[in-house]
Amino acid sequence: MSKMPLGKGKKTKGRQPREIRLVEDEQSRQVTFSKRKAGVFKKASELSILCRANLAIVVFSKSDNAFAFGSPSVDAVLDGSAANEVEWEHLEALIRQTKEKGEEVKAEEARMRAIAEKIEEVQRKGGEQFWWQADVEQLGKAELPEFIKALERARDTVGHIMLRSTPPPQ
Amino acid sequence: MSKMPLGKGKKTKGRQPREIRLVEDEQSRQVTFSKRKAGVFKKASELSILCRANLAIVVFSKSDNAFAFGSPSVDAVLDGSAANEVEWEHLEALIRQTKEKGEEVKAEEARMRAIAEKIEEVQRKGGEQFWWQADVEQLGKAELPEFIKALERARDTVGHIMLRSTPPPQ
């Protein structure tokens, strides 16, 4: 509390943008982008681990820098090979193991991160890349031609578009 | 406060899983998946709007149901056509307009949602699909052949893999 002497002159700290506020300042935008991108990736990894869901994300910054994240890996996700089961088993085993030991995990710095590192380590030995997070620095959008066409075709295959994120009742 | 009579018997509500907890119960898993998926999509849309970033996400549930989300649209993102600029201008205009009016927006139900609906409405009239959120119910992973190959090729084009989400210093 000693850090907040003023009770009135709160210089709009914290996290207020409940109403949409476009980040126009090029400087801040970069920071915000990085932070939020990290947040999205983190949430994605949680979704993946907790629900055994495979997923892939591709993000283009304003300046067209590309970033990708996938679990178990971008191509594994898109390839849809059921071989992922094996990886998942391995992952769950690691998680339980880590929980049981429950020590070197400091809960703060650790959390999901610890597991990620664990996996990273194991995968490095095992050979297969489990987590995949690409940093496609120079890659412009124009350089992803096939990728593009493919998704469009995928959409056509689908046939319908909905504006909901929840699946229709079975 | 009247809703919390017990000061001791807190039945572990709230959100505690700071340590990884795999959702094994099939029932709960479905719920958790939907909630988290929604959360990820929301975060993604925020990142997109706030930072003018284009992105695309594909998620496969445990039962291989596919879901996609993209901004401005899945194909627009992957197509990388600079024509998106126009859309962005339009979007920002809408946001400012909405903010200025600042009334029918109840801040709670509204927030990002309001804008999304606004866009949805406009796009419906204009013809172009801006936001794209597909709910590929029956689509199994095996049905995305081209999509797959394409991304793999894209990765090869990239050439390197990093385990960071932040771009290397220029």
Place this chain on the structure above:
DNA sequence: CGCTATTGATAAGA
């Protein structure tokens, strides 16, 4: 780049 205050996301419960 790390801190804090503030708001948001969400696991359990009803």
Place this chain on the structure above:
DNA sequence: TCTTATCAATAGCG
């Protein structure tokens, strides 16, 4: 499903 208590994500600043 909807609500509510808790912990997490993050804007602005040092």
